[in-house]
Amino acid sequence: MQGQLEELSETFQLPSLGNTEVLLANPSLVDSLVNGDSYSKPNTSSCQREDWPVLEKKDAFKTYSLKNCQDYPANKQDKIVLNQVLSLPSALDFLSEIVSKKLKGKKVIMFLDYDGTLAPIVDDPERAFLPEETKSALLKLIEVGVPVAVVSGRARRKIQQFVNIDALYYAGSHGFDICGPNGYIVPHQVAGDTLPVLGEAAEIIKEQIVEKYPGASMEDNILSKTLHYRRCSSNIVPELERKLDDILDCFPQLQKTYGKCVFEIRPKFDWDKGKAVEWLLSALAMNSPDVVPIYIGDDRTDEDAFRVVVNKGVAIVVAEESKYATFANFRLKDPFEVRQFLVHFWISQLENSAILPSCGNSL
Structure with missing residues (x-):
């Protein structure tokens, strides 16, 4: 069975990742893992699904190489691949490969966290202002037809005030409160x-x-x-x-x-940023094979969204360093690199009309 990293290497012509360590984990244990708990490989010679329930909790995070699990009998839906953040390739370095191979002939929708992704994290959360250069990059994406959604743990109205772009979709309070462009309120507010x-x-x-x-x-x-x-x-x-x-x-x-x-x-509802992304994709009629979602976020709450998009799109974690495993398949260092990525992605849209996306349905 080809692992996700091997598939990624073939798709994007990455340098050899044969020694890159990842963790195959029981999906029922993933939430604990993402929240800082760690599990090691069971003391067996293979990676059978029946071993999952006996994964042992360890004080120190330990991983094992995917190349040792080639006989793994499960399909993609049966496994979750967690990557070490610092082992991930740069989304900037591989942007041309992402565009030419992953996005070619596809429609694109962009999902972005706010704090630590679009705007730098600051001591006073009331002063987490969006840099003008980043706002300009978002406007350029909208001009070429890329739907853009900001998905944040903050109140939706607060994020709208910070970003101040009417043409965006906003999902606030971790997706509990969603609205569409020009202030249209989505009839989907849970809790x-x-x-x-x-x-x-x-x-x-x-x-x-x-x-x-x-x-x-x-x-x-x-x-x-x-x-x-x-x-x-x-x-x-x-x-x-x-x-x-x-x-x-x-x-x-x-x-x-x-x-x-x-x-x-x-x-305490079964709702999170990942559910918000799924709901928006469905509401916009963009939950189809010809649509590639891109999600960029820096927080542990963004892992729910990474899980949703990673197998059909591009999941990018924003982190200079991290002790946590992630579902993302690419990395950017900080909000400055996020802005660079958005600008270069906009340029790629201008250069390659074959992948110019339509906006799908409006809400």
Whole structure:
């Protein structure tokens, strides 16, 4: 069986990746893995599916080479490939190969996270402004017919204020709240009935955490809440998290997820950035073989979206370094490289009219 990295090498003519380490994991364990837990290969001589349930949890992350699993009996739908972030090829270096081989003759839709992807991460989340050069790049993509969606954990209205481009699609609160171009509200807002519960929990978190732990702050994303601890002393974060867990134990309708120096408090529904991407692809009539989705994001919450697009599109993680495994198949270092990628991608659209996408259906 050809592994994903071998297929990638054939498709994009990458340098030899024979020694690149990846991890084949039981999909039921993937969420724990992405959240920082690690599992090693079971102590067997092969990679049979029946070995999955006995993957042992380890203190240190350990991987094994895909080349040792050529006899793996499962099909693509039965496995998940997690890549080491720093082993991924640069999306900038391989842009021409991506365009000429992956996107040739296809329509394209672009999904982008905001903080850490379009805009640099800053200490004050209220000052995470979009650079004018990046805004210009987004406008150029729209001009050549590429549908663009911003998918963020922040409130949709806040992201719209930061980006200020009416022609984009916006998915806020991790996809719980979606709208289309020119402010058209998509009739798909989940978890609205949890707003009173979220509000009650937020008040307690403010009283027992924000007001007592220096540096902690709460961001209201309407359909989710974000507890920031970037400004907190590192030695108080474990205690802060334990306190948050104690509070959330009283609210079984809510769940805690992880981001970059934040804890996200969300409704406990089967909905995330990946589900938002799937929903938008369906709503825009772009969930078909002739459409290639590109998703760029830097956060652990973006892994849900990477899982959705990686087998049929391009998943790009934004990271200079990371101890976590990722579902992405390419990497960019920072928001500056993201802007470079968008500009060069726009140029490629101008140069190669064969892959100019249509916008699909409007919402």
